[in-house]
Amino acid sequence: MQVVRRSSKPVKDVARYMQPMRPLRVPKLPTDNSKWLYEPKLDGYRAIALKNAGRPTLYSMDGQVYDRKFPEVFDALSKIICKDFVLDGELVALEPNGRPNFNELQNHQHTSLPIFFIAFDILHFKKRDLLDEPLEGRKKRLAEIAEQFVAPIQPILVFPDEVEVDTTIEVVKQTRVEGLVAKRKGSTYLPGKEVDFWQKHRFNQEDKFFIGGYITGPLGIGELLIGEFRADDKFYFIKRLIAGLNKFNRRELYDSIQDLKTNNCPFVNLPEKASEHQHAVTSEVMAECLWTKPEQPCEVEFIERTPRRKLRHAEFRRLLPRSGEK
Incomplete structure (x- = not known):
């Protein structure tokens, strides 16, 4: 893929690529x-x-x-x-x-x-x-x-x-x-x-979350399991995410997290009880999950947080660079 060559020497008054503000x-x-x-x-x-x-x-x-x-x-x-x-x-x-x-x-x-x-x-x-x-x-x-x-x-x-x-x-x-x-x-x-x-x-909110696992499906990813780190430095499960996944980004998602696979669930607040909400990650659901180290961030859009800090009408937006990547 062709990429602009960046010069260390400033160039002025020539039409050229400039990194956007x-x-x-x-x-x-x-x-x-x-x-x-x-x-x-x-x-x-x-x-x-x-x-x-x-x-x-x-x-x-x-x-x-x-x-x-x-x-x-x-x-x-x-x-x-x-x-x-x-x-x-x-x-x-x-x-x-x-x-x-x-x-x-x-x-x-x-x-x-x-x-x-x-x-x-x-x-x-x-x-x-x-x-x-x-x-x-x-x-x-x-x-x-x-x-x-x-x-x-x-x-x-x-x-x-x-x-x-x-x-x-x-x-x-x-x-x-x-x-x-x-x-x-x-x-x-x-x-x-x-x-x-x-x-x-x-007008919708957006925030950065980390992928902690997934359930297999089309092109490798059926659902993403996302979470966040809180003040106690522990990683909490937030959402089973399907909205925003499509045939064009599922493969990219799948490939991006294969090097992070682990046998251990990274979420401290799983399993959930089936009575908690409709899409609870119960012990039975966890048996279907593949876990990843929570190092791959992603951007998620949502309407609002519930009192229990869950997301309403959340939708996957895009992958974000890992720490240290540009």
Whole structure:
């Protein structure tokens, strides 16, 4: 797989891959729309799209070349007339109602949904870096080049200043977009950094859990058994997880945890009693389980925690790097 070559020597004013700046995840967004602008938080793959001296390249967030992986986007990138620019944005699979579908994006080679690149920032334009320009200036440059966009490349929707933040939140919730990003007006761009002048908030909660075992099924994984470490440093069972597993990620999950298999159950609070809840991990269920050392983290989305710290309407999102991995 082709990956961008990173130089230790700083390069300026050349259209090139830049590691995206990351928003800080917050429990509540700022509400002063005189100081912040608001965009929908898209559920996709962060990407960098650029042209250098007329040559287009599409990069993943970590610098992998995506030209062949998303050929329709690459073709549209090639048709942009401007010869030198760097766009920051998100690759998404869009449903007919405009809602991104992350599972379909994972299945991008077979999905019937169109894959779009939604541009929300521009980092370089016409042989000049824009990193030190205020956000509003970069947005003007983005609007300028967006006149050359053809599908499936388009600019992101920015909610107008006159729309109250509470109204914006309601609109986003009704369309079932996963959240909002607030960006402070006047802010610059710091490649590769997580910054508090971009803030993201998901209306569903998400958190990191660890895989402690699984029940076999299609492509090796039928159900994941996830848990968390608590203040006493013990590992507690949280959920039997099925939602979010599909034929595209089950094999990846299975392969990722085979080196962690163990004969010992890692959860301190198993078995459960059948009377506790409908999907209790009883002694009988435990006999079907294969255990793993709790070292492989994953991201899980859920509505809320129950009083007993279980998850309501939980869904597997993605694997996360293990400790020490990048």
